[in-house]
Amino acid sequence: MAQRLKTDWILLSTVVAMVSLGLVVMFSASSLIGQVKFQSSTYFLMRQLGWAVIGLAALMYFKKRDFRTMQTPAWAFASLGVVLALLVAVYFLDQRAHRWIRFAGFSLQPSELAKPALAIFLAYFISLRARAINSRHTLLPAALAVVMLTFMVVVADLGTAIVLLLTAVIVFFVAGLEPRYFALAAAAALLFGGIAVISKPYRLGRVLAYVDPEHHLLSKVDPEGRLKKYLRKASSVRDPGYQARQSKIAVGTGGVIGVGLMQGKQKLLYLPEAHTDFIYAVVGEELGLLGSAALLAGFLVILWRGMRLFWTVPDEFGRYLALGITTVVVVQALINMSVVLDLAPTKGIPLPMISSGGSSLLSTLMSLGMLLSISEHAG
Numbered sequence: 001m002a003q004r005l006k007t008d009w010i011l012l013s014t015v016v017a018m019v020s021l022g023l024v025v026m027f028s029a030s031s032l033i034g035q036v037k038f039q040s041s042t043y044f045l046m047r048q049l050g051w052a053v054i055g056l057a058a059l060m061y062f063k064k065r066d067f068r069t070m071q072t073p074a075w076a077f078a079s080l081g082v083v084l085a086l087l088v089a090v091y092f093l094d095q096r097a098h099r100w101i102r103f104a105g106f107s108l109q110p111s112e113l114a115k116p117a118l119a120i121f122l123a124y125f126i127s128l129r130a131r132a133i134n135s136r137h138t139l140l141p142a143a144l145a146v147v148m149l150t151f152m153v154v155v156a157d158l159g160t161a162i163v164l165l166l167t168a169v170i171v172f173f174v175a176g177l178e179p180r181y182f183a184l185a186a187a188a189a190l191l192f193g194g195i196a197v198i199s200k201p202y203r204l205g206r207v208l209a210y211v212d213p214e215h216h217l218l219s220k221v222d223p224e225g226r227l228k229k230y231l232r233k234a235s236s237v238r239d240p241g242y243q244a245r246q247s248k249i250a251v252g253t254g255g256v257i258g259v260g261l262m263q264g265k266q267k268l269l270y271l272p273e274a275h276t277d278f279i280y281a282v283v284g285e286e287l288g289l290l291g292s293a294a295l296l297a298g299f300l301v302i303l304w305r306g307m308r309l310f311w312t313v314p315d316e317f318g319r320y321l322a323l324g325i326t327t328v329v330v331v332q333a334l335i336n337m338s339v340v341l342d343l344a345p346t347k348g349i350p351l352p353m354i355s356s357g358g359s360s361l362l363s364t365l366m367s368l369g370m371l372l373s374i375s376e377h378a379g
Contacts, residue, residue, distance in 0.1 A: 007063075008375040011305040015059070015353070015368050018298045019052055019361075022354035028262045029282040030275035030356055044275055044356050051358030055365035062369030066377045070370075071317040076124035079117040080145060086110035087152040098156035109359035111157045114149055115332075116367045118164055119324030121145060122171045127317040134178050142172075143185075154196050158203060159349030161196075163335065165189060167327045174323060202240070205231045209240035210345040243278060244342040246271040251284035251292075251341065258288030275356045277348050280340040295354070299333045302326065306371055313378040322374050325367045 023045065030044035037043075069075075087110050091098045101108045125145075129138040146168045154161035169185065197203045208231070212218055218227060250266035253259060264285040267274040274282055284292045306326025313319050329352050336351040338344040350357045352364040 006376060008305055008372055010301065011368070011375065012063075012372060014298055014301045014305075015365070016056075018295070018353045019056070019365075021295070022361075023048060023052060024261070025279060025283055025286070025354060026275055026356050028264065028286060029267045029279050031262075032268055033275065036269075047358065048356055048361070051361045054358075055362045058362060059365040059369035059372070062366060063372040063376065065373055067318055067321060067370055067373040068315065068377065070120055070321075071124055071127070073124075076121045080121050080149065083110055083114045083117045084148065084152060086113065087155075091155065107358070109157075109357070111153045111160045112357075112359040112363040114153055114160065114164060115167075115328045115363050116325070116370065118146070118149060118167060119321060119328055119367065119370075122168060122324050123317050123321035126171065126175045126320050130175060130316060133172070133175050134181070139177075139181065151192075154192075157348070158196055158200075159335065159347035162347070163328060163332045163349070166331050167324060170327050170331075171320060171324050175320070201231050205240040206346040209244070210342075213241050240346065243272055243346055244339075247278050247281040247340050248342055250281040254285040254288040254292075256289045258284075258286045258291055261286050273348075276350055277336065277355065278340055279355045280337050280351050283354070284340075296337065299330055299352075302368070302371075303330045305375070306330075309371070309374050309378070313374060315378055318374045318378045322371060325371050328367060329364060 026048055027042070027045040031041040034043035034045075035041045086101065086108075090101050090110050094100050094102070099109055099111070101110065122142075125138075125142055126133065129135070129142075132138050146165070150161050150164050153164060169182070173182070197207055204227075208215070208218060215228070222228070246266055250264065250271055253264075253266070259265075264282055266285055267282050271278055271281060280292070280295070283295055287294075303326060306322050306329075309322040310319050310326070313322065332349060333352055335344065335347065336349050336355075339346055339349070350360045353361060
């Protein structure tokens with residue numbers, strides 16, 4: 001007799017509710033910019049709706065597929081290899097931003113696909129080498145893969161690279177990696193992270209705007225003004241703290257219950273990227289503290305259901321796949337919210353299932369489909 005599959009309705013209903021809320025809030029945040037740029041207030045809504053349909057179809061596909069079929073070298077290494085190949089291709093195809101592959105009106109951001117690919121790779125690798133996690137034969141190939149992926153992503157997308165690196169660190173920490181290796185990894189991350197920040201004037205400007213907004217420390221360290229001259233090379237950093245200030249105005253204006261859906265003012269060309277990276281500020285203004293807390297609660301539900309699977313699933317590959325996917329989604333959400341609330345330097349990173357962006361939505365729903373598959377097939 002065939003085993004009866006058990007859907008995690010709490011997780012599934014939470015995901016559907018968050019995607020639906022994302023469409024509504026994204027329309028509110030993007031209607032004006034859509035009208036100004038494309039003469040259609042529903043331009044971004046219709047694109048996001050199309051991606052939502054594709055993403056939910058992908059979610060259902062992975063939900064029904066037994067996650068154990070992905071515990072193969074083909075899935076673990078081929079998915080990582082495809083993403084790396086796309087990241088190399090996008091570097092040459094998108095000469096300006098190195099982010100997008102565009103074809104016939106269709107665009108794809110390969111760095112978003114790196115998230116589920118990394119989760120699958122880590123789960124496969126750790127389940128294969130769990131008893132020798134601190135062996136050099138385990139650490140060297142794993143570190144090489146993670147470093148290669150992070151390096152390719154960080155060229156144009158520092159925010160996503162940070163999410164990938166934190167996910168790898170958390171998964172290896174839980175797997176029992178010794179502290180001395182984390183010390184080495186932290187030193188290397190600080191070194192190369194610093195280089196990545198300094199290499200782009202706008203990145204350095206954002207960090208300095210957060211830690212030294214009045215440039216008092218900068219003036220002491222660099223009295224000749226060479227760094228300020230370097231920062232002026234990027235027009236986007238003429239006032240790098242502008243987005244954070246406008247974001248805090250939006251959140252503060254919303255109060256407890258918000259000014260009402262579609263009634264926000266900051267999205268009216270005051271707050272840049274209101275429909276993408278800073279959409280949580282629109283939620284805070286229009287739905288208030290209650291709406292912001294409800295959205296945060298949605299991610300906490302995903303954290304709860306994912307960690308529940310990690311603790312209860314007997315299959316080691318399934319446990320670490322659940323941990324990796326949950327970490328990717330929740331860490332990205334927390335970083336985005338921290339940036340919007342000015343608790344971290346500004347970074348271009350979308351809020352999963354809420355921000356406008358088809359690649360991000362597809363990647364997130366694919367990942368959550370795998371999480372649902374673990375719930376259904378691991379019993």
